[in-house]
Amino acid sequence: MFKATQVAFSLVILATLAAAGDICAYTSRGCVGTFGCCINIPANVCCLYPDNYGWSNLKNMTSNGNWWASMYSDTCQTLLAGSVASADGQICLGAWDVPARSTSWRVTTNTNAKRSITVNQEAAQCMSPNVIGFTTDSGEERLFRIPDGTRFEDAEKFLEEGQFEELFKYEKGQPVVFEAVTKQLG
Structure with a gap:
């Protein structure tokens, strides 16, 4: 017969396996x-992400409970900042005057989570950005998907140079159809 703590722990594990969100x-x-x-x-x-990106916005987390956001100076090993949020919450996380290189999140049942959490120790558990974008003067975000096999740094160079039509011409020399999404910040 299962104890209540075993059932609760199993539910947290299942929620973690299915949980996903967006980190920008x-x-x-x-x-x-x-x-x-x-x-x-x-x-x-x-x-x-590259070290010239220092603030992270975490949103759209599919957790049914609280979640913990962490920002690091390396590949998710040396913690710079962290915060807890509710399932429907959003966090803009930053560390003043310290370069950040990565961000992660995890499901937690503890609203008083400690900053000493170690998340991922292996580079194999890292992901590079799959979307690039910018905020317009009117506060809108414009997003462009980065095709598989394309380095974020290459897409970033095209964005910085304003070469939007060239941004996704990587696969076999053919233009790749991409989805440009515009949404109003709220």
Whole structure:
């Protein structure tokens, strides 16, 4: 017969396995400007980005409970900042004057989670951004999907140079149809 703690622990494990969300790393404080996103990133996976991206916006987490966000100076090993949020919450996480290189999240049952959490120790558990975008002067975010096999840094160069038509011409020399999404920040 299962004890209540065993059942609760099993439910947390199942929620973690199915949980996913979006982590977007920004070049400017307050989660605005140019950004790269790890869209649909599973819990306990590290979103690894260039060190000129220092603020992370975490949202759309599919957790049914609280979740913990962590920002690191390396590949999810040396913690810079962390915060807890509710299932429907959103966090803009940053560390002042310290370069960040990665962000992760995990499901938690503890609203007083400790900062000493170690998440991912292996680079194999990291993900590179699969979306790149920027914030317009009117506050809209424009997002562009990065095709599989394309380095984020290559897409970032095209974005910085304003070469949107060239952004996704990687696969076999043919233009790749991409979805540009515009949404109003709220």
